[in-house]
Amino acid sequence: MAIELDRAQRDQAIQSLTRYVEQExxxxxxxxxxxxxxxFFLEEIAPLVYNQAVAAVQERLSQRVAEVDVEVHEDEFQYWRRREAKAGGRR
Structure with missing residues (x-):
C-alpha cells in the first residue's frame, strides 16, 4: 500500500524538511x-512505520476483543435474586 500525502501535507512536509536541513x-x-x-522517505521508510503502527493496533484490538466477555457479561437467572433482594429491603 503506497503512502501518499495530499498537496497541503506534502508542501508542509517539504517545508519541514528544508527547515530541518538548514537548522540542524x-x-x-x-x-x-x-x-x-x-x-524517498515515503517509499522506503514510511511502510516500516506504517506496518509497525498496524501491528500495534492489531495487538491493542486483540486485547480489547479478549476482554469483551468480561465487559459485557450478564449473569443468568437473576430475576428471582433481584426480586428477593428488593423484597428483603422492604421488610
Whole structure:
C-alpha cells in the first residue's frame, strides 16, 4: 500500500524538511531536492512505520476483543435474586 500525502501535507512536509536541513545540518536544501527526499522517505521508510503502527493496533484490538466477555457479561437467572433482594429491603 503506497503512502501518499495530499498537496497541503506534502508542501508542509517539504517545508519541514528544508527547515530541518538548514537548522540542524547547516545545509541548504531546495524544494525540488526536498520533494525528492520526501518521496524517498515515503517509499522506503514510511511502510516500516506504517506496518509497525498496524501491528500495534492489531495487538491493542486483540486485547480489547479478549476482554469483551468480561465487559459485557450478564449473569443468568437473576430475576428471582433481584426480586428477593428488593423484597428483603422492604421488610
Amino acid at each position: 545540518l547547516d545545509q541548504r536544501l531546495g524544494n525540488i531536492a526536498a520533494g525528492a527526499l520526501l518521496g
